[in-house]
Amino acid sequence: MTYHQLVEQIQTKKSCLCIGLDTDLDKIPPHLLQYNNPILEFNKAIIDATHDLCVAYKPNIAFYESYGAKGWQALATTAQYIPNNLFKIADAKRGDIGNTAQQYAKAFFETMNFDAITLSPYMGLDTIAPFLAYKNKWVIVLALTSNNGAKDFQFVEENGIPLYQTVIQKSLAIGTKENTMFVVGATKEDYFKTIRKICPDNFLLVPGIGAQGGDLQAVIANGKTKDVGLLINATRSIIYASNGKDFAEKAREAALQLKNEMEVLLF
Numbered sequence: 488m489t490y491h492q493l494v495e496q497i498q499t500k501k502s503c504l505c506i507g508l509d510t511d512l513d514k515i516p517p518h519l520l521q522y523n524n525p526i527l528e529f530n531k532a533i534i535d536a537t538h539d540l541c542v543a544y545k546p547n548i549a550f551y552e553s554y555g556a557k558g559w560q561a562l563a564t565t566a567q568y569i570p571n572n573l574f575k576i577a578d579a580k581r582g583d584i585g586n587t588a589q590q591y592a593k594a595f596f597e598t599m600n601f602d603a604i605t606l607s608p609y610m611g612l613d614t615i616a617p618f619l620a621y622k623n624k625w626v627i628v629l630a631l632t633s634n635n636g637a638k639d640f641q642f643v644e645e646n647g648i649p650l651y652q653t654v655i656q657k658s659l660a661i662g663t664k665e666n667t668m669f670v671v672g673a674t675k676e677d678y679f680k681t682i683r684k685i686c687p688d689n690f691l692l693v694p695g696i697g698a699q700g701g702d703l704q705a706v707i708a709n710g711k712t713k714d715v716g717l718l719i720n721a722t723r724s725i726i727y728a729s730n731g732k733d734f735a736e737k738a739r740e741a742a743l744q745l746k747n748e749m750e751v752l753l754f
């Protein structure tokens with residue numbers, strides 16, 4: 488998906504909602520467990536109920552690979568099931584040397600046809616470059632994350648510059664706004680203005696709204712660009728809004744509420 492196509496989706500739907508598909512067999516409605524692949528049945532129902540309200544879906548790969556071959560099959564089929572006009576993010580957090588990165592890129596961009604992949608930049612820019620070789624595909628680099636442990640490394644300074652800022656600056660040297668995004672947690676709302684000075688035009692993938700307590704209004708006020716420039720992710724508050732047979736209906740209600748709040752704040 489191109490930058491223009493992503494912006495067009497946001498403008499058309501008046502939404503920058505990304506829905507996480509972190510599908511856990513211990514949390515999905517019990518009646519789905521009778522199916523041969525309950526993960527896939529759950530995902531399909533969520534997608535059917537919400538695809539007109541969001542612009543992206545983000546399966547977290549750990550929730551699939553933990554189930555072995557059947558989990559990987561559910562992931563691949565889920566990626567196929569998501570409509571092609573929606574942005575498909577493989578939340579894989581990969582990060583390895585160049586020849587290994589090439590195989591990860593092939594797996595997620597070619598075999599499963601995701602539009603984007605989250606990457607850990609700790610091993611350097613040569614772990615990111617192989618993904619940027621793909622036309623109309625995106626890297627989403629971990630910059631400033633929402634977890635408490637972010638302080639362990641991401642704020643370590645060299646010459647007065649925190650590591651998360653160095654990550655963004657160096658990533659911009661090899662990527663553009665057309666193929667590079669950054670993960671910035673919603674719970675780090677105080678840093679959005681600083682980050683926007685470094686990358687004024689790149690999209691930010693923002694997890695942490697909903698169950699993690701991020702402030703939607705603050706994120707949009709401090710992170711929005713002229714093209715919106717935000718993909719705001721919610722997972723548990725939407726997909727697990729109900730554990731009953733009405734789970735898809737309740738997921739839609741939760742997604743619609745968040746989408747409407749975005750519309751008011753963005754447009």
